[in-house]
Amino acid sequence: MGNNNNLPAATRRLFLQRSLIAMAAIAASPMISTQGFAATGETSKVPTLKTLTADDYRILSAVSDAIIPSGGAFPTGALDIDLAARIDSYIPPEDTDLIQGIRGALMFIEHKAPSLVGKEGLFSQLSIQDREALLLTLRDAGGDATSVFAALRGLNLFYFYTDDNVWPHIGYEGPLVKRGKPVYPQVGS
Amino acid sequence: MIIQGHEIFAPLKLKTHSVVVGSGAGGGVAAYHMAAAGLDTVVLEEGGYFQAKDFNQREEDMMPALYRGAGRQTTTDGMIYVWQGSTFGGSTVINTADATPIEAEVLHHWQQKFGLSELTEDNLAASYERVFKTLNVHRLEEKILNRNNKILLETANRLGYKAGVFNSNRKGCIGSGYCFTGCAYDAKQGTNLTYLPQASELGARIYTDVRVDRIERLFGNKYRVHGSVVERGTRRFRHPVEIDCERIIMAAGTVHTPAILKRSGFDKGLPQLGKNISLQPQIGISAVFPDSEKMTSWRGAPQSIYMNEFDDNRAEHGLGGFRMEGVGGMAGVFAQFSNSIGLDHKRMMQQYPSTHYSALLVPDQPTGTMDWEWGPDGKVKPKIQYTPSEEWKQRFRRGMKTASEFLLEAGAREVNFNSPVYGSITNGDQLSRIDDYPVEPGLVALTSAHVQGSCRIGLDANVGVVDQNLKLHNLDNIYIVDGSIMPTTASTHTMIPIMVMSDRAMHKLAHGA
Structure with a gap:
């Protein structure tokens, strides 16, 4: 695994900061079906995005699906709540460092990671089994590969398990108060 | 005003x-x-x-x-x-x-x-x-102590370890769990x-x-x-x-x-x-208990009980050793306390109600420094430079071993840490693995809530x-x-x-x- 230290320093550093990605805007996670994933490459199926590009969204959806697939212990997976769109809604558009870091990691996963394990093609084109296996290989590889794995894992887990739709499946009843986001009163300069 | x-x-x-x-x-x-x-x-x-x-x-x-x-x-x-x-x-x-x-x-x-x-x-x-x-400031009321914290006290009592309930600066707390x-x-x-x-x-x-x-x-x-x-x-x-x-x-x-x-x-x-600079780094621990043992870590005072048997506070060095403290109330953050993904991770999270969460606190000596860089806006931006000492890393690993042993003794089926690479500990024979756990950037996520x-x-x-x-x-x-x-x-x-x-x-x- 000789390519583990080729990430730009800024991407590497940003993705070490993986657990608690900044959140800013109003979230309204649209629901899409599990079957919807196959079509996410089509521009028409991409939801309105605030920060990510359609390509970012497509790759992030492929990553999310591998980290939190549908089925298993409980039915809901990342695609069922359109986790990539939820993450997009929380990325502050003004945080260019963060956005560049996310994009760098997604590009690494999509284009570089498959070749590191002898696979041809793009990450997002692999089967879900191969995508999960590839992510676990990155986890165990050390260096930047592990950092990118950890970053994307943390990003996805954080926003998945803070989603109301997921809580019933893990026995968490959610907040005791039912309130929207805190208001940020603003005025022009 | x-x-x-x-x-x-x-x-x-x-x-x-x-x-x-x-x-x-x-x-x-x-x-x-x-x-x-x-x-x-x-x-x-x-x-x-x-x-x-x-x-x-x-x-x-x-x-x-x-x-x-x-x-x-x-x-x-x-x-x-x-x-x-x-x-x-x-x-x-x-x-x-906590006071x-x-x-x-x-x-x-x-x-x-x-x-x-x-x-x-x-x-x-x-x-x-x-x-x-x-x-x-007063001792925390019994009614807001949750199972997630109490298990530390009960296990400590059984093992003859020191442990206690925190004093706190609350007034009329209902134990919602969202501190x-x-x-x-x-x-x-x-x-x-x-x-x-x-x-x-x-x-x-x-x-x-x-x-x-x-x-x-x-x-x-x-x-x-x-x-x-x-x-x-x-x-x-x-x-x-x-x-x-x-x-x-x-x-x-x-x-x-x-x-x-x-x-x-x-x-x-x-x-x-x-x-x-001292960061007093800590690592998050999750421990999955049998389904019948409901921890409900998200309700009650999130951090109410400490296990301090291994504190080593002395005039020669100040705080030393390590300790465990219960913690709860952040599903999004705590979901990361393991190295699994896929169906394995979902299986673990399905057991969220019977999962115990705590922090292992390992005091450090003041070795960090603040560096500076000029930002594009012309202002100095602080950069926290900190490398844990070898002595700290050894104590940290000893703390992880002790915490694992402690939680297995309490009845946990598996113990995990906030690291993408540390594997689960499911029995005492696996404790020696911790000696090989890397304490390096990108391979473990530590938290400092007490930067000084x-x-x-x-x-x-x-x-x-x-x-x-x-x-x-x-x-x-x-x-x-x-x-x-x-x-x-x-x-x-x-x-x-x-x-x-x-x-x-x-x-x-x-x-x-």
Whole structure:
């Protein structure tokens, strides 16, 4: 695994900061079906995005699906709540460092990671089994590969398990108060 | 009077006697004492003004509102998250309301190593009394202790280990479990509900959404504070601020107090500025118990019980050893406490109600430094440089082994850590694996909720930044009252130590002692 230290320093550093990605805007996670994933490459199926590009969204959806697939212990997976769109809604558009870091990691996963394990093609084109296996290989590889794995894992887990739709499946009843986001009163300069 | 940034429509120019920079544990206490002494006082807080009605008990919303850098502030290598509050009330709004004193051994250590003869238990006693009264410090009520914490106490009792229930600064707590995201019931008695409103009643003007950029020294040991009214959330510049004053009390925290002093050019003659940082790193642990053993970690006081059998506090080194403390109330963060993905991870999270969460706290020696870089906006940006020592890493691994053994003894089926690479521990035969767990950036996620140092107390400028009365060594009329003044880590929780040190110095200053 000789390519583990080729990430730009800024991407590497940003993705070490993986657990608690900044959140800013109003979230309204649209629901899409599990079957919807196959079509996410089509521009028409991409939801309105605030920060990510359609390509970012497509790759992030492929990553999310591998980290939190549908089925298993409980039915809901990342695609069922359109986790990539939820993450997009929380990325502050003004945080260019963060956005560049996310994009760098997604590009690494999509284009570089498959070749590191002898696979041809793009990450997002692999089967879900191969995508999960590839992510676990990155986890165990050390260096930047592990950092990118950890970053994307943390990003996805954080926003998945803070989603109301997921809580019933893990026995968490959610907040005791039912309130929207805190208001940020603003005025022009 | 509390003035929020969006209520300011033009450049702000003020004159006052005392400016307090920051409204957390140290700044809140200082603001109260200055106002109580009848001094015209202005408090400047970069964060926003949020109240109980704003707290929605959701991590993804409240961390950007209340935490410095939305909770993403880390050391430069990314290995350690440095959690600090950045809101009206500072970290006292987002902590778990645990009230621990400066350990006696720590004071002895400061006396022996640094010659700080004035910082004795006797000399601090009056401050403890005042602070405890204001904050309603008392032993946590039994009714809000949850199973997640109690299992530490029960297991410790069975093993003959030391453990205990925290004292706390709550009032009328219902045990909702959301301390980390601000108390929606005004039960946690932070400075936002105690010292700051009292200071306001006494005439202090408290500005939120105002960042201090630098301080200019004027003729006659007076100062001009240059700041910016910022937009809440983005913190983009809105209006300039200039405040002429006679006294400045810095309470912007271990990271930003030295950064402001550096930006102001006050670092000359202060060789210790930005050095000697302690992070007291901790790691999150999850332990899956049988389904019948409901932990319900998200309800009740999140952090109410500690297991301190392995504390090693001595006058030679201050805090040492390691300890476990229960923790709860952040599903999004705690979901990361393992290395699994896919169906394995979902299986683990399905057992969330029967999963115990705790933190392993491993005190450190003050070895970190604050470095600086000039940002594109022309301002100095702080960079926290910190590498754990080999001795610390050994103690950390010993702590992980002990915690694993302890939780398996308690009945856990598997123990996991906040690391993408550390595997699960399911039986005692696997403990030796921990010897090989890497403690390196990217391979483990540590958290510091108790960052201290960077402007430590010392008898002169060669060893410290402030004196025992917390006055800057090289300039008159500038004081520092936040966690940055601690020569070494003061306690396992730092709110009370900071408040007590601030109270002692500010009470003396206000009374001309």
